[in-house]
Amino acid sequence: MNAPVKIETTLKDWETDQEVRWCPGCGDYAILKAVQRTLPQLGANPANTCFISGIGCSSRFPYYMETYGFHTIHGRAPAFATGAKLANPDLDIWLVTGDGDGLSIGGNHLMHVLRRNVNMQIMLFNNEIYGLTKGQYSPTSREGTKSPSTPLGSYDHPARPAAFALGAGARFVGRGFDVSKNLPEVLKAAHAHQGAAFIEIFQNCIVYNKDVFDDFAAPKGAEDRQLWLENGKPMLFAKETKGLTLDRDALCLKVVDVVDGDWEAAGVIVHDVTNRSIAHMLVEMPFGPFPMALGVLYDDPRPTFETAAIEERARASEGKDTNLAKLLAKGQTWTVSGTAQDPV
Amino acid sequence: MATQAKQPLTENPEAVVVRFAGDSGDGMQLTGGQFTLSTALAGNDLATFPDFPAEIRAPQGTLFGVSAFQINFGSREINTAGDAPDVLVAMNPAALKVNLASLKPGGLIIADTGEFSKRNLDKAKYGTNPLEDGSLAKWDVLAFDISALTIEAVKPFGLGNKDALRCKNMWTLGLALWMFDRDRGPLQEWLRQKFRTKPDIADANIAALDAGHAYGETAELSGPLRQVHVDPVASDPGLYRTITGAEAVSLGLVAGAQLAELPMFFGGYPITPASAILHHLARLKEFGVTTFQAEDEIAAICAAIGASYAGSLGVTSSSGPGIALKGEAMGLAIMTELPLVIVNSQRGGPSTGLPTKTEQSDLYQAVYGRNGDAPMPVIACRSPGDAFEVAIEACRIAVEYMTPVMLLTDGYIANAAEPWKVPDPANYTPFPAKFLTEKNGPANDDGEATLLPYKRDEKGARPWIKPGTPDLMHRIGGIEKDALTGNISYDPANHQHMTDLRKGKIDNIAVPDQEVCLGETSGKLAVVGWGSTYGPIHQAVGRARRKGLDVSHIHVRHISPMPANLGDLLRGFDKVLVPEMNTGQFKTVLRDQFLVDAQPLTKTSGQPFTIAELEAAIEGALA
Ligand code: SF4
Numbered sequence: 029m030n031a032p033v034k035i036e037t038t039l040k041d042w043e044t045d046q047e048v049r050w051c052p053g054c055g056d057y058a059i060l061k062a063v064q065r066t067l068p069q070l071g072a073n074p075a076n077t078c079f080i081s082g083i084g085c086s087s088r089f090p091y092y093m094e095t096y097g098f099h100t101i102h103g104r105a106p107a108f109a110t111g112a113k114l115a116n117p118d119l120d121i122w123l124v125t126g127d128g129d130g131l132s133i134g135g136n137h138l139m140h141v142l143r144r145n146v147n148m149q150i151m152l153f154n155n156e157i158y159g160l161t162k163g164q165y166s167p168t169s170r171e172g173t174k175s176p177s178t179p180l181g182s183y184d185h186p187a188r189p190a191a192f193a194l195g196a197g198a199r200f201v202g203r204g205f206d207v208s209k210n211l212p213e214v215l216k217a218a219h220a221h222q223g224a225a226f227i228e229i230f231q232n233c234i235v236y237n238k239d240v241f242d243d244f245a246a247p248k249g250a251e252d253r254q255l256w257l258e259n260g261k262p263m264l265f266a267k268e269t270k271g272l273t274l275d276r277d278a279l280c281l282k283v284v285d286v287v288d289g290d291w292e293a294a295g296v297i298v299h300d301v302t303n304r305s306i307a308h309m310l311v312e313m314p315f316g317p318f319p320m321a322l323g324v325l326y327d328d329p330r331p332t333f334e335t336a337a338i339e340e341r342a343r344a345s346e347g348k349d350t351n352l353a354k355l356l357a358k359g360q361t362w363t364v365s366g367t368a369q370d371p372v
Numbered sequence: 373m374a375t376q377a378k379q380p381l382t383e384n385p386e387a388v389v390v391r392f393a394g395d396s397g398d399g400m401q402l403t404g405g406q407f408t409l410s411t412a413l414a415g416n417d418l419a420t421f422p423d424f425p426a427e428i429r430a431p432q433g434t435l436f437g438v439s440a441f442q443i444n445f446g447s448r449e450i451n452t453a454g455d456a457p458d459v460l461v462a463m464n465p466a467a468l469k470v471n472l473a474s475l476k477p478g479g480l481i482i483a484d485t486g487e488f489s490k491r492n493l494d495k496a497k498y499g500t501n502p503l504e505d506g507s508l509a510k511w512d513v514l515a516f517d518i519s520a521l522t523i524e525a526v527k528p529f530g531l532g533n534k535d536a537l538r539c540k541n542m543w544t545l546g547l548a549l550w551m552f553d554r555d556r557g558p559l560q561e562w563l564r565q566k567f568r569t570k571p572d573i574a575d576a577n578i579a580a581l582d583a584g585h586a587y588g589e590t591a592e593l594s595g596p597l598r599q600v601h602v603d604p605v606a607s608d609p610g611l612y613r614t615i616t617g618a619e620a621v622s623l624g625l626v627a628g629a630q631l632a633e634l635p636m637f638f639g640g641y642p643i644t645p646a647s648a649i650l651h652h653l654a655r656l657k658e659f660g661v662t663t664f665q666a667e668d669e670i671a672a673i674c675a676a677i678g679a680s681y682a683g684s685l686g687v688t689s690s691s692g693p694g695i696a697l698k699g700e701a702m703g704l705a706i707m708t709e710l711p712l713v714i715v716n717s718q719r720g721g722p723s724t725g726l727p728t729k730t731e732q733s734d735l736y737q738a739v740y741g742r743n744g745d746a747p748m749p750v751i752a753c754r755s756p757g758d759a760f761e762v763a764i765e766a767c768r769i770a771v772e773y774m775t776p777v778m779l780l781t782d783g784y785i786a787n788a789a790e791p792w793k794v795p796d797p798a799n800y801t802p803f804p805a806k807f808l809t810e811k812n813g814p815a816n817d818d819g820e821a822t823l824l825p826y827k828r829d830e831k832g833a834r835p836w837i838k839p840g841t842p843d844l845m846h847r848i849g850g851i852e853k854d855a856l857t858g859n860i861s862y863d864p865a866n867h868q869h870m871t872d873l874r875k876g877k878i879d880n881i882a883v884p885d886q887e888v889c890l891g892e893t894s895g896k897l898a899v900v901g902w903g904s905t906y907g908p909i910h911q912a913v914g915r916a917r918r919k920g921l922d923v924s925h926i927h928v929r930h931i932s933p934m935p936a937n938l939g940d941l942l943r944g945f946d947k948v949l950v951p952e953m954n955t956g957q958f959k960t961v962l963r964d965q966f967l968v969d970a971q972p973l974t975k976t977s978g979q980p981f982t983i984a985e986l987e988a989a990i991e992g993a994l995a
Binding site: 075090093095099101104106107109110112114115118137344345353355356357360361 | 412678703796849
């Protein structure tokens with residue numbers, strides 16, 4: 029793969045002439061802007077950038093990006109993206125999916141793209157609802173969600189996207205929400221990560237699941253309920269009056285009070301993005317007793333799928349004859365000349 | 373004594389059918405494969421039929437664990453594996469029981485008495501030993517203890533009893549090679565190669581082979597065992613090898629990608645009997661082939677489409693149930709007009725059906741089986757060698773017309789082997805893929821050139837635009853799109869127009885005129901086939917014609933779109949008979965296309981048609 033040349037662009041260069049068709053006030057607008065703001069900062073080249081999506085509100089995303097874009101079929105975007113990346117490893121691929129697309133119909137493909145570690149950024153817009161099909165509950169909807177298909181409230185246990193990703197073998201797990209000002213930073217870290225980078229983005233579906241994330245995303249009191257993780261920094265929130273420590277007996281995280289800013293005394297742990305065990309605890313951390321963990325939860329690259337494929341092809345081809353005529357005549361052959369047969 | 377006339381082999385027959393049958397663990401497929409190779413080297417024409425159970429390791433000695441390999445070889449053109457064997461090699465009672473019915477009266481049974489124990493007879497549900505109770509009187513029986521003879525032959529190599537008995541198939545093969553006067557040299561060489569890290573095993577197998585051969589020589593003067601000579605067939609001069617359908621499809625795809633000047637991306641998922649193609653291609657990386665074993669059938673086709681989108685020739689392959697799963701993605705490839713080759717190695721259906729048996733029952737699925745108006749070219753190969761040509765043709769149509777193409781083969785073709793005159797790649801016209809590199813639309817108000825991703829060429833194909841190309845950024849997807857810009861369009865007139873364009877593009881694919889492969893262009897009866905029924909139809913029509921019957925054979929490669937002259941051709945016959953291994957699907961398609969009174973002849977037993985069945989049907993139709 030060639031090292032990408034940095035290109036100078038502005039936000040405008042990433043906008044298409046297509047009318048954006050999300051409902052007014054939908055969180056998707058903010059995510060679109062965040063991505064369009066981030067790409068110029070990365071020096072990304074629109075001609076080399078490719079957005080691939082499945083089906084759903086979020087999956088309309090590629091139409092609004094002045095890049096290459098492929099709006100595919102429900103749940104299967106990871107498979108299309110894998111094929112495209114293997115065919116052209118130089119493409120900078122962003123995958124856009126949702127909670128229904130990525131975790132219901134496409135859960136299998138999401139699992140495999142993550143475990144294979146195909147180099148791309150995977151943005152899962154989690155709005156905990158089916159928007160495009162008019163409001164049915166989704167695999168991430170909370171228990172008791174009333175929807176047209178669950179008029180009495182849902183009773184299945186929700187999937188947790190970040191925990192799913194980590195469990196599937198993801199080497200990068202990030203989290204943000206539509207209007208968070210830190211979202212571009214998470215996107216940048218995901219882009220810098222070589223391999224499949226999974227970003228769960230909480231997204232407000234103003235029509236069918238309005239403000240469902242307000243418990244942690246509402247601006248008022250946000251600092252008490254959001255823990256923005258930074259590599260090498262203590263896990264502090266609530267204006268550094270609280271932090272997370274490791275309960276070494278129960279082997280779980282615990283919220284502790286930090287007195288006078290002395291987080292070391294309180295036993296607050298320092299975020300190490302390569303610590304997979306802590307990452308598992310962070311994605312499992314229930315919101316309520318704990319703050320919502322946001323930012324880069326885990327980032328520990330390892331060799332990517334397409335690199336392995338390229339290397340294998342090179343190894344397998346070494347010293348091999350690529351003459352098609354010879355290939356066709358492989359194995360035991362014989363010649364017919366007139367009437368007699370002679371083994372070759 | 374038997375009343376039916378015996379038809380024992382003469383000393384110099386035109387053609388011979390041999391069936392090797394044994395337990396799944398007896399190595400019958402390998403035996404058959406090596407016998408095939410020696411037959412090819414002897415210059416006979418041949419056709420084979422591997423017939424094995426769906427179970428990987430069925431319990432030993434059971435009726436459902438029987439694995440067989442049939443070969444028909446001769447000094448004349450051979451198109452089928454033969455209706456009835458002249459020689460049946462039965463390695464155990466179950467193999468005898470399962471295969472006896474098809475043996476010709478007067479045919480030769482070679483049986484291993486070492487396996488005809490009480491226990492094995494019970495497993496095969498024989499009350500008494502058929503070798504001793506006189507029930508085999510209408511055949512010649514040559515029964516002796518192959519097991520013991522093998523153990524004796526390999527004794528010097530110090531193998532355990534189990535390993536020694538593994539050489540039984542080589543002993544039997546040695547005997548068969550003697551019987552048909554074959555050179556053992558290539559096989560000994562092959563054994564040395566195969567077991568090069570285990571020279572003991574190689575030596576033991578060679579010793580067994582030689583012992584079987586020597587047994588034939590010394591036993592010749594007594595009993596029914598005689599040497600038989602089958603003369604070489606007169607074939608076109610040139611270089612030959614044997615090939616199976618799965619190999620031929622794989623090689624054809626590689627050749628097709630080269631002719632298109634494209635790297636190939638193959639997405640597959642394990643399924644019987646299609647996996648063989650994935651296995652072959654996985655070993656051809658040096659030819660620019662990337663193989664990807666996906667997480668499921670859907671991902672396999674989606675990854676292939678993704679690769680086509682990025683500029684490779686995407687290929688996927690499966691069998692009926694897997695093809696069903698790929699349906700939605702085919703629709704996307706049709707909608708986004710990307711090249712793709714889909715290979716369907718058909719098997720018995722529906723559902724899991726008969727995974728290891730053959731059928732042609734996915735024709736409706738191929739032609740009609742998608743949501744919406746989703747036209748897609750369908751072509752079918754008729755024999756292992758033909759699969760090479762058809763695979764190239766599939767690649768050509770896909771690339772030239774920017775469309776997915778379905779290639780139909782089947783379990784029989786996939787596994788069967790035939791001699792193949794090695795083609796010269798230089799004799800094929802290349803069809804290099806063209807990628808758009810500059811904007812192709814008129815200037816806009818600002819005088820800048822515009823991009824029209826759906827502007828069509830004279831064939832109706834849209835341009836292929838690789839992501840990564842500067843200035844040609846655009847979006848495609850499954851939602852209906854504007855006929856030029858490709859932008860989302862819900863406009864009713866545009867959808868009508870696009871539906872017409874998609875259909876027109878496929879309808880207008882250049883397809884060569886249909887030829888008559890045997891007989892005249894008009895007459896009393898046309899037997900019309902497609903796919904692997906070619907061999908039996910061809911032989912049956914040939915025999916009927918020799919009897920003076922007015923019958924011709926037409927075999928269709930291009931199922932959709934059909935050759936333009938096919939309707940007129942069929943209307944030139946009083947009757948049209950369509951034999952196929954399904955309940956009459958091609959018959960329906962022909963009626964739909966041409967309003968001709970095509971009559972079905974159907975068979976869905978998992979076994980190919982016999983020549984006799986077809987001959988009887990021809991005679992019936994002309995009676
Ligand atoms: S339905 Fe919900 S998610 Fe979809 S566009 Fe409207 S607000 Fe956004």
